[in-house]
Every structure is written in structure tokens, then in C-alpha cells.
Amino acid sequence: MASVKKLMNRNEVENQYKWSIEKVYENTESWEKDFGKLKSIAPKLLDFSGKLKDGEVLLDFLKAQEKVLRLLEKLFVYAHLKSDEDTANNTYQAIKDKIDSYFAEVMSFKAFFEPEILSLEDGVIEKAIEDTEGLKLYDFYLKNILKMKPHTLNKDMEQLLASVSDCLNAPSNIRGMLSNADMSFPLIKDEEGNEVELSEGNYVNFLRSKNRDVRKDAFLNLFKTYYKFRNTYAAALTSSIKNFIFVSKTRKFNSSLEASLKPNNIPLEVYDNAIDTINKHLDSLHRYVRIKKKLLGLEEIHMYDLYVPVIDTPKTHIEFSEACKIVKEGLKPLGKEYLDIFQSGIDNRWVDVYLNKGKRSGAYSWGCYDTMPYVLLNYNYELDDVSTLAHEMGHSMHSYYSRTNQPYIYANYELFCAEVASITNECLLIKHLIENEKDKNKRLYLINQQLEGIRATVFRQIMFAEFEKITHSSMEAGKSLTSEDLCKIWHDLNVKYFGSDMVVDSEIDMEWARIPHFYSDFYVYQYATGYAAANSFSSMILDKGEEAVEKYKGFLKSGGSDYPINILRKAGVDMTTSKPLEDTIKRFVELLDMLDS
CATH class of the missing domain: 1.20.140.70 (Oligopeptidase f, N-terminal domain)
Structure with missing residues (x-):
């Protein structure tokens, strides 16, 4: 299919590129x-x-x-x-x-x-x-x-709690209305010198700009705007934490952390070990900051320099059929059965491939017990789109195996396991691409992509998890937290995580206000544990071959038939130990060595 010059109407997209929802x-x-x-x-x-x-x-x-x-x-x-x-x-x-x-x-x-x-x-x-x-x-x-x-x-009492659920959710709703409806940001200049209204939607794009003045301007103006509402944000977040503590105490849990983890039988040590393990290896993140500073040619590296790519995105035009071949090549270690099911998913139109007028943005995998595990893409011929295909098909393959091997009652897997299969695919794919790329700049781009993935999904999310632990523990001990307290906690964590080479600008102190996940208590650590489990699976698959593949497929087939920790342990990944995260840090260091060579 030729490159899309204009946005197609739905009826202009060829059938083979549309999911077979008529089934x-x-x-x-x-x-x-x-x-x-x-x-x-x-x-x-x-x-x-x-x-x-x-x-x-x-x-x-x-x-x-x-x-x-x-x-x-x-x-x-x-x-x-x-x-x-x-x-x-x-x-x-x-x-x-x-x-x-x-x-x-x-x-x-x-x-x-x-x-x-x-x-x-x-x-x-x-x-x-x-x-x-x-x-x-x-x-x-x-x-x-x-x-x-x-x-x-x-x-x-249950009826009483149910009747006040809307009230208990009010802090999250208030934060959402403030961020999405009531707040407005100033005009800034883009790379061409045009005045553009800053927004949550375009902020990250500005942070990736090669023009340092653009990203600095976006950073300063975004957080100065947040700072004006610091007391309202602090009231919303602390009220949310108080509500969660109230419910956990009312339900006779020992702590709010236990109230969050116990329903899925996740030991509290999993949360604590994740924070402790990352804290022991922050020197590798500090090294990443130093290397980035050197590659960007900066005398000082600031928080607004963190997202700018060290290598420009390679210019590519990858047809969807070629993307499928690239992904299958990367997933070859998973064996013939896995690849045959993957191909049948493409042939039987699990995937809705191209953007059309009115189509929802983004990408996802979704379906139910009696449908295909459908995938929504908005494929745009870029290398990132190839990775997205691998990721979403990882979810769909997990769903396929679960639904094929489990009765309805156990076919759905828990959130703790939900990102493992998708990230395993990503890890296998990017390792394959890095090892086989001959062009130096493309290889450096791929290395940096995986480094950024680990930084954002493991280090950053564990920093979030540590912030949650500190704030909840403080309030459970009877301490009240003001906006100044929250800003200090956040500032100190950034200093600790990014090291002495990073200039931790005071504006970053308000970043906690931007994170909606803090209103879903003790949620974010699962991104890091999911990545660590996926990295372990991909390493075992590459090192041990068929034996590891069979164990991994056992994980995919298990659905929700046991607690997540048990399902992962049976497949060879024990999340009650530090090993999966240690192995992820080991991969991070390997990639740093490649980038710094």
C-alpha cells in the first residue's frame, strides 16, 4: 500500500487492513x-x-x-x-x-x-x-x-461505603477538572519562531526539540503554571491519600500498601524490594545522565534536557507487510507455534492497521472470550510503529493463549502480568534489531530507545512508587503534608535518582501534580515489575531456547488461574526476589557500554 497522502475515509481502507469485526x-x-x-x-x-x-x-x-x-x-x-x-x-x-x-x-x-x-x-x-x-x-x-x-x-457498612464512593473519588475528579478543563498555559515559540499555545498534549514534543530554548521555555512555563495552583493540587492529592487510608483502616488492613497488594496476593516485600534494588543501582542512572550530557555536548544538563534524543530518528518508510516480517524475525526464538499463531492473526485480520478519518488515536489490544484479540493501530510507516505492532500483538497473543487454554472464569490475567507479554516481544525485537543493524547511527538510535524504555518504565516508575510510599507512610503516621512538603519530597527524589551531574531545576518540584496515577494508589510499581519480568523472560528465551519457551508459553496459557506471583514463578521468574530487576539493570549497563563505546 502506498504512503498515505491524505487522511482516508473508512470505506477507502482496503479490507485486508481492517479488523474483521463482522465475525x-x-x-x-x-x-x-x-x-x-x-x-x-x-x-x-x-x-x-x-x-x-x-x-x-x-x-x-x-x-x-x-x-x-x-x-x-x-x-x-x-x-x-x-x-x-x-x-x-x-x-x-x-x-x-x-x-x-x-x-x-x-x-x-x-x-x-x-x-x-x-x-x-x-x-x-x-x-x-x-x-x-x-x-x-x-x-x-x-x-x-x-x-x-x-x-x-x-x-x-458495605452499603454505606458504596454510597460514598463518588465522594471518595472526588479528589481525582477535582484534579482532572483542574488539569484538563480549568488550567491554561501561556504562548511559547516553537522551532520556527511561531507562537504556539503550550498544552499538556504538546509539552512532551517541545521537550524533544533540538532547540534548547524551546524545551527550556516549555518546561519553565508548564511548571510555573502548575505552581500557581500548588495548594489546590496538594489538597487534592492529600485528600485522596486520606481517603485511601480511611478505607484501608475501615477494612482492617495493616496499611494502605497492604490494602492495595493483598487482594492480588502480592507480598509487600515485592514493593519494598523493587525500591531497594533500584536504589542500590542508581549509579547506572547517574552514568546515563553523564553520557547523555556528553553526547548532547552540554556544559550543564538540566531536567528539560532529559527527553531530547541523543541520536536523530532515522528516516524510514516501512510498509506494514515488511513490519510484520521484521517483527516475526525478532520473535523467531519463540518458535514455530507462536509465529504461526501470530501470522494467522495477521491473515485473519485481528489488526486494524491504518489511520482513517474519525478513527480513535493511539494503539491497543482488546477483545473478549468470544471474539478475536483485536489490535487497533494507527500505522505510520515508522520504526516506532514496528515496535508498537510487536507490543500490541504481544498482548493479543497472551489473550489468545489464555482464552484457548482456560475456561471463561480464569481467562483474564491480572494487571501485574498484563504488560509482561507485550514487553517481552519488545525486548526480543529490539535485541534482534540492535545485533543486526550495520548502520552506526541507526544502531545508536536503537540502543538509546531501549535505554530510554528502561529509564522511563523502571527507574522513573520506581521513583514514583517511592514517592507514594513516603507520602502514604507520612500521613499514616499522622503527619499533614503541605504543597511545600510534597515539593521537597519530589525534589529530593530527583536529586537522588539523577545524581550530581544533573541540575535539578526547582520547577521540577511541581511534577508530582502532573501524575494522575497517584490517585490510583500503589499502581505504578507494576510497570517496573512488568518490564523486569519481561526482560527476564526474553533473556531466558535467548539463553535456554526451547525449555524457556515452553515455560513462557505456560505463563501465557495460565490466564488468571492462580495468583500473578505464582504464575510467574512457575514460568521461571520469581518476583519476590531482586533478580528480575537486577537483570534489567544489567541490560541497562550493557546498553550504556554500547552507547559509550
Whole structure:
């Protein structure tokens, strides 16, 4: 397909480059028919309320719930994917709005289930599993619910907490409205000298500018604007932390960290070890700063110099068919079966390849148990697009293996594992590209790409995690945190992480206000652990061959059939130890040696 000169309409894109969504529903009439069916069967879940102590009734409920949820998910995926094809298409917007509204109603029909299970006397569910043959499939699922019994309140208290959930989410909503709606940034000059309004959307592009005045101007003006609202941001964040501490105490957890990790059976040591391991190896990040300073030819390196590439992006035009070949070549160590499934995904149109008018931006992998693991791309013929294809197909391959090998109840994998397969693909691909690239500048570009990936996904996210640990621990100890306190914590972390060569500009002290993830407590560390697990898998696959590949495929096939830590450990990656992160730092140092040679 030739390079796109203008934005195509959806009907101008060749079929082979569009996902085969018609395999889910042929048209909206078919969708409407199933939507009517869902509306007739979903309310019947309420008929089981108050009867779940009987094993046979419990089994019937679980089967009925699966039937409802599978239909709901299928309808939901189709409507959203069709809407994302062309966000201006009113027909698909209408069915998306319809299923979005009904989704909450279906959830309300099954809301009694977990509270009722948890209200039963000890041993009732265990005995039902033992006595009812069909319930044995649900053993892990039910016992995983039961382990939260000590942290479940009585019915009235649960209803009270549920009724104030909107209030508890208010700090995040306030931050979002302030950042996205109420704040405006000043005009700055771009590389051509044109006046452009600074925004959150274009800020990072300015930081990557080769013109130092442009990136400095963007940096200073963005954070000066944030600083004007420092007290409001501090009130929002500390209120969010207070709310999370309140809920964790109310649910009888020992700490807010335990409240976040225990539901997925993640030991607290995983979080603490990640921070400790990275802190022991900050010298490698300091070295990265020194090398970057040297390669950019700077007397002083400032925070606004961190994102500018040390090597210009190579000019490329890679057709999608060639991108598929490049990715498959990089993933060759995963073996014939994996590559055959990957190719069948391309041939059977899992992927929606090109940008068209009205299409949603970005990239993702999505689907459900009864659909293909679809991939949305906006392919633009660049090397980064090849990497994005490898990443998103990694997600889809994980979903394919999980859904093919697990029953519906265990087909979805937890967030702790969600990025592992996608980043494993990226690691294998970039190692292959670096080793086989003969052009010096292209090779340096690739090396820098992986270094930046580790810096941003491991070092930066662990710095975020450390900030969360400090702020939550301080407030749990009864200390109040002002905007000045938050800025000092953030400043000190930047000084520690980036080392003596970096000029830590005072403006960076407000960066904590830009991070929406801090309102989803103890979330960000999973980016770093996911990257570390992926790096370990890719290294083992390259070092040990077929034995490691089989273990890795065992991970892909496991879905949510066990706790994430156990699934990874069975496949050869023990996240309760420091080894995966140590190995990632080892790769970081190898790349630094290549860049500095």
C-alpha cells in the first residue's frame, strides 16, 4: 500500500487492513437482537439472591452469570470497536452509549453475590465445593473471594461505603477538572519562531526539540503554571491519600500498601524490594545522565534536557507487510507455534492497521472470550510503529493463549502480568534489531530507545512508587503534608535518582501534580515489575531456547488461574526476589557500554 497522502475515509481502507469485526456481529441488527436477549436474561440473576448457601444453586448462579457476562462483553467489545473505527459515526456512537448505560445495570444485578458469599458461616462454601462436583472448577475463584472475608464489612457498612464512593473519588475528579478543563498555559515559540499555545498534549514534543530554548521555555512555563495552583493540587492529592487510608483502616488492613497488594496476593516485600534494588543501582542512572550530557555536548544538563534524543530518528518508510516480517524475525526464538499463531492473526485480520478519518488515536489490544484479540493501530510507516505492532500483538497473543487454554472464569490475567507479554516481544525485537543493524547511527538510535524504555518504565516508575510510599507512610503516621512538603519530597527524589551531574531545576518540584496515577494508589510499581519480568523472560528465551519457551508459553496459557506471583514463578521468574530487576539493570549497563563505546 502506498504512503498515505491524505487522511482516508473508512470505506477507502482496503479490507485486508481492517479488523474483521463482522465475525462478532454481521451488522447492528444482529447486535440489537443479542442486546434484547441480554436484557431478558440479565435481571434473572437477582432470582438467586439469598439462596447461595446451597451448592447446586451456587453452581447454577455461576453458570448463569457466565452466560450473561459473556454476552455483555461481546456486545460491549463490538460497540466500542465499531465506535473507535469512526468516532463521528452516530449509529455506532448510539449502540456504544446504549451498552455503556446497560453495563452498570448488569453489574447491579450481580452485586449481591460477593457480599452474600462472604456473609455465610465459615466452611459453608468449602463444603459446597467438596459436595458439588461442578463447583470444583470454581475452587480458586471462590476461595480467592473468601480470603477477603476479614476485610469485608457487614451489609450496612458495605452499603454505606458504596454510597460514598463518588465522594471518595472526588479528589481525582477535582484534579482532572483542574488539569484538563480549568488550567491554561501561556504562548511559547516553537522551532520556527511561531507562537504556539503550550498544552499538556504538546509539552512532551517541545521537550524533544533540538532547540534548547524551546524545551527550556516549555518546561519553565508548564511548571510555573502548575505552581500557581500548588495548594489546590496538594489538597487534592492529600485528600485522596486520606481517603485511601480511611478505607484501608475501615477494612482492617495493616496499611494502605497492604490494602492495595493483598487482594492480588502480592507480598509487600515485592514493593519494598523493587525500591531497594533500584536504589542500590542508581549509579547506572547517574552514568546515563553523564553520557547523555556528553553526547548532547552540554556544559550543564538540566531536567528539560532529559527527553531530547541523543541520536536523530532515522528516516524510514516501512510498509506494514515488511513490519510484520521484521517483527516475526525478532520473535523467531519463540518458535514455530507462536509465529504461526501470530501470522494467522495477521491473515485473519485481528489488526486494524491504518489511520482513517474519525478513527480513535493511539494503539491497543482488546477483545473478549468470544471474539478475536483485536489490535487497533494507527500505522505510520515508522520504526516506532514496528515496535508498537510487536507490543500490541504481544498482548493479543497472551489473550489468545489464555482464552484457548482456560475456561471463561480464569481467562483474564491480572494487571501485574498484563504488560509482561507485550514487553517481552519488545525486548526480543529490539535485541534482534540492535545485533543486526550495520548502520552506526541507526544502531545508536536503537540502543538509546531501549535505554530510554528502561529509564522511563523502571527507574522513573520506581521513583514514583517511592514517592507514594513516603507520602502514604507520612500521613499514616499522622503527619499533614503541605504543597511545600510534597515539593521537597519530589525534589529530593530527583536529586537522588539523577545524581550530581544533573541540575535539578526547582520547577521540577511541581511534577508530582502532573501524575494522575497517584490517585490510583500503589499502581505504578507494576510497570517496573512488568518490564523486569519481561526482560527476564526474553533473556531466558535467548539463553535456554526451547525449555524457556515452553515455560513462557505456560505463563501465557495460565490466564488468571492462580495468583500473578505464582504464575510467574512457575514460568521461571520469581518476583519476590531482586533478580528480575537486577537483570534489567544489567541490560541497562550493557546498553550504556554500547552507547559509550
